[in-house]
Amino acid sequence: MNISTNHAMNTTTFESIVEAMKKIEEKKVLKLVNYAIREGASQAQIVEAIQLGLDHIGHYFEEGRYGVTDLMMAGIIFEEVLKLPSLKLINEGSGEPIGRILLCTIERDLHDIGKSIFKSAALMSNFEVIDLGINITAQEILAETIKLKPDVIAISSILAEGVRYIKAVNDALVAAGIRDQVKIIVGGLSTHRQAIEYTGVDAFAHDVYEGVKQCKTWITEGGEAH
Numbered sequence: 001m002n003i004s005t006n007h008a009m010n011t012t013t014f015e016s017i018v019e020a021m022k023k024i025e026e027k028k029v030l031k032l033v034n035y036a037i038r039e040g041a042s043q044a045q046i047v048e049a050i051q052l053g054l055d056h057i058g059h060y061f062e063e064g065r066y067g068v069t070d071l072m073m074a075g076i077i078f079e080e081v082l083k084l085p086s087l088k089l090i091n092e093g094s095g096e097p098i099g100r101i102l103l104c105t106i107e108r109d110l111h112d113i114g115k116s117i118f119k120s121a122a123l124m125s126n127f128e129v130i131d132l133g134i135n136i137t138a139q140e141i142l143a144e145t146i147k148l149k150p151d152v153i154a155i156s157s158i159l160a161e162g163v164r165y166i167k168a169v170n171d172a173l174v175a176a177g178i179r180d181q182v183k184i185i186v187g188g189l190s191t192h193r194q195a196i197e198y199t200g201v202d203a204f205a206h207d208v209y210e211g212v213k214q215c216k217t218w219i220t221e222g223g224e225a226h
């Protein structure tokens with residue numbers, strides 16, 4: 001996702017959102033986001049600005065300048081932004097669902113913001129999304145897959161340790177003899193190409209839009225993972 005250039009949101013507003021997020025200024029972020037929406041900014045542009053702010057927060061956390069409470073506050077602000085009625089309007093798709101996605105954050109991982117953004121993007125593309133939540137184990141995913149028969153299992157994995165739990169999901173589906181009935185896509189910080197080979201999943205995506213595009217390819221063209 002690279003949309004900081006050529007966007008409907010003006011550069012000053014974009015940078016102000018990044019700055020306010022960086023400083024964890026809740027009211028200011030919400031005010032600026034509302035202003036940006038009135039200016040014609042898209043959901044993707046707002047997400048990008050906030051994500052840039054979060055990247056700074058992540059670095060400050062690594063340097064010891066921010067603590068876990070700051071990470072929590074940053075997460076809460078992002079959730080509030082995603083819940084803004086003005087953003088929700090552009091969240092929902094319309095018409096018959098084109099496919100069913102089972103979505104979750106992997107075992108031991110409590111990060112759910114990337115997952116929520118994926119959900120909005122998938123809904124906008126007319127997918128039915130069943131969100132299992134956070135800290136979901138391979139056995140839980142297996143049980144829901146048997147019950148709900150999704151076309152795609154989409155997993156968010158933000159912590160580096162997530163890779164081994166994702167492998168467990170693949171192994172559980174193989175053991176149950178249903179691995180070939182569903183595609184698995186993983187997104188998040190801990191994902192990279194080598195990890196995909198190790199886990200046995202079908203695809204990974206660095207951002208949600210790339211991920212949704214891959215899901216659409218699987219559904220509409222019966223295409224292979226990249």
Ligand code: B12
Binds near residue numbers: 115
């Ligand atoms: C907010 C935050 C938290 C909040 C989460 C709140 C919430 N509701 O999610 C809280 C306070 C709970 C938290 C806790 C911890 N956190 Co934290 N957190 C962050 C922070 C600042 C932002 C994460 C975020 O939401 N980013 C914004 C979203 C939009 O980005 P994203 O999640 O990466 O999602 C994008 C892509 O990855 C992708 N994507 C994500 N999911 C999916 C799914 C699919 C299917 C697809 C296709 C794509 C996709 O698309 C998204 C949009 O493009 C990051 C720093 C950072 N720079 O990201 C650290 C960070 C992720 N946390 C970190 C750590 C270490 C922790 C803790 C261990 C801290 C501690 N000592 O307790 C705990 C772990 C708790 C646990 N068991 O999970 C590290 C992880 C290091 C690692 N790689 O393992 C980071 C990177 C900070 C750092 N630099 O050290 N954290």
